[in-house]
Amino acid sequence: MAPSLEEPTQVDLDAPLQEKPNLVAPEPEHCPGPESQQAGVADSCAGCPNQKICASAPKGPDPDIPTITSRLSSVRHKILVLSGKGGVGKSTFSTMLSHGFAADPNVTVGLMDTDICGPSIPKMMGVEDETIHVTSAGWEPVWVSDNLGVMSVQFMLPGRDDAVIWRGPKKNGLIKKFLMEVVWGDLDFLIVDTPPGTSDEHLSVNSFLKESGVSGAVLVSTPQEVSLLDVRKEIDFCRKAKIPILGIVENMSGFVCPGCKHESQIFRPSTGGARRLAEEEGIPFLGAVPLDPRIGMACDYGESFLEAYPDSPACEAIRQVVRDVGVQLGLKGESVVVEV
Ligand code: SF4
Numbered sequence: 021m022a023p024s025l026e027e028p029t030q031v032d033l034d035a036p037l038q039e040k041p042n043l044v045a046p047e048p049e050h051c052p053g054p055e056s057q058q059a060g061v062a063d064s065c066a067g068c069p070n071q072k073i074c075a076s077a078p079k080g081p082d083p084d085i086p087t088i089t090s091r092l093s094s095v096r097h098k099i100l101v102l103s104g105k106g107g108v109g110k111s112t113f114s115t116m117l118s119h120g121f122a123a124d125p126n127v128t129v130g131l132m133d134t135d136i137c138g139p140s141i142p143k144m145m146g147v148e149d150e151t152i153h154v155t156s157a158g159w160e161p162v163w164v165s166d167n168l169g170v171m172s173v174q175f176m177l178p179g180r181d182d183a184v185i186w187r188g189p190k191k192n193g194l195i196k197k198f199l200m201e202v203v204w205g206d207l208d209f210l211i212v213d214t215p216p217g218t219s220d221e222h223l224s225v226n227s228f229l230k231e232s233g234v235s236g237a238v239l240v241s242t243p244q245e246v247s248l249l250d251v252r253k254e255i256d257f258c259r260k261a262k263i264p265i266l267g268i269v270e271n272m273s274g275f276v277c278p279g280c281k282h283e284s285q286i287f288r289p290s291t292g293g294a295r296r297l298a299e300e301e302g303i304p305f306l307g308a309v310p311l312d313p314r315i316g317m318a319c320d321y322g323e324s325f326l327e328a329y330p331d332s333p334a335c336e337a338i339r340q341v342v343r344d345v346g347v348q349l350g351l352k353g354e355s356v357v358v359e360v
Pocket of ligand 1: 053
């Protein structure tokens, strides 16, 4: 039997995050976090309309976090894929990163889609018609190949055109349940495709996973300043949340014509692109992945772009990014990627 969003007793989606109080106003910029020990009593809380609520709310760690941590304890490397805004190819990049690691048959890779508003991973991985199985141990991921498993909220929706149109605590409850119930087993790498930006869901995913020992975050941007602006916020967020930054990837970085191999700049890096930002921020630049129209095609057909078009310049760039992520994780770069 597959879990369904229409089974509230099983999924208990109405359960709010236990430690987050119901606020009457948005959290201001200098908020120490309504769940923190400082909530309502910090100097920066002075004058905040939520101060009374935050001060009287129960404090302490979320009691479900140890369950999430235990679920993920057999995963060696947990990698968050973050972007400041949507539309930069984060999910596409997550699938290619997963395929890149899984090219080595000796490693086992999981790809978790926590973008509950726009889950697109099942389609891109060619498993959108699959359902997940519930066992006494929990929810089993869908296996794309012998060493690559996928889990997405999409598998729990009644139809592929159905949307999750919940708000606040209900969404967070779903994300938490999702992280608590999935049985990944022994994994070498878990790639987590997170919701874009710094929305509530984004914060929930990161705070739930942070305690389980996230190896680090890969930030995805396009070369344009409008995208880099939001990546700066992500960098700030990671630093505040103490999530190690493995590096930044510049996606859609130029276009190499598959026919004549001529390269053109579609999104101009008017301020130096992600490479300059990485230098300024003192974080690793993991590489620039050029546009290739066949990437979108491979995703639409649920194929591995790396296997289907190994000669594409974008493939070589992705392989290099995978190597560099491996190096940042303390692995030997050459041993991380098996050439296809
Ligand atoms: S009272 Fe403090 S912790 Fe609560 S929302 Fe306002 S700033 Fe944040």
